[in-house]
Amino acid sequence: MWYYLFKYVFMGPLLWLMGRPKVEGLENLPPEGKVLLASNHLAVVDSFYLPLMSPRRVFFLAKSEYFTEPGLKGRFKKWFFSTSGQIPIDRSGASAAAGALTAGRRILDDGGVLCLYPEGTRSPDGRLYKGKTGLARMALESGTPVVPVAMINTDRINPPGTILPRPTRITIKFGTPLDFSRYEGMAGNRFIERAVTDEIMYALMRLSGQQYVDVYAATLKNQPAAPKVDGAAA
Template sequence: MLYWWSKFVLLGPLMRLFCRPEIEGLENIPERGGAILASNHLAVVDSFFLPLLVPRRITFLAKREYFTEPGLRGWFKKQFFTGVGQVPVDRSGGSAARAAMDTATRLLGEGKLLGIYPEGTRSPDGRLYKGKTGVARMSLEANVPVIPVAMIGTDKVNPIGSRMWRPRKVRIRIGEPMDFARYEGMAGDRFIERSMTDEIMYNLMELSEQTYVDLYATSVKEKAAAAASRPDPQIPDSKAS
């Protein structure tokens, strides 16, 4: 109930008014049954526009921190993220990664439509980065198709670092379902999962028309942050001592 209230009463009318979102390829999303929507990730608002325009409820795996902030603000954040269909998971790595995978597999087994960003984080510059193989593992373990989704223009609505959304045109393209039944029973084979993930990212590149970069976005962000934190080199004094 809270999901639909958030979708149609709170943000929905404003998003439609100011961003005039359009979607193509809805016929590629099954009316029922588990499936993965694998999307590029340009901005935080990706997780708002996609549920707004897709009739079926979409569940996203979100950072646990979104749900655990104390105080009144934390309560409102928890209600909001729950309302837009997000499920908290610990994504700190190790056993937490396995727990997140188990949660995803369970949701898919229950016939849910699961939203995934294979890049693992927002693109730092609008290009499409190398996908992580978790999406392939989820598909194989749950035996569900992967549906590629291209978000276009959301980075103009919500540029990195911006506090306010901007009225810009948003488009969503949904590709044909990708059936990986030929790899049934091969979950855990890193070569198979890498091949599947690369195939998914190629489809996303075609749909989004982004430039592809064969690097992980997280690595690029970490290197940029490390470079930014280093002090500027000292400029030597030109005067003779």
């Protein structure tokens, strides 16, 4: 109930006002049955605009820290993320990947729609970064079709360093479903999973028009900033 109240009453009208979203290729989203959505990731609002424009309920895997913060604020965040379709996963430790796969499989086994961000984190500069293979493994193990989704201009609504949102026209594109049944029984083969992941990222690159960078976004984010040298030319 809360999911649809947020979508149509509490948050939906505000999101429409800020983003004036339009959707393309919605016919590529199967009307029923299990589906994996593979989306690029530009901003936090990606996880709000995608469900807003999808006729089916969309679930996401979210880091468990969103659900464990203490105090009144923490309880509100837990309630908010739970009701908006976020599934908590522990991203620390050796069993983190297995936990994510298990949580995702439960949604797919129930015939649901699960969205994953193969980049693993938000793009630091608007480019499309190398995909991680967890989505490929889930697709192969569950035999689920993958629908690429391109979020466009969501990073312009609330750029880093800004406080107030900036109204911007949002576009969401659903691409042609990708069928990996030719790799049936090959889940766990890292070469196959990398090939599947690269095919998904290529589809996202073509759909979004982003420049592709063959490194992990998290690696780039964790690099220390280069020291400034006095008098050096920028």
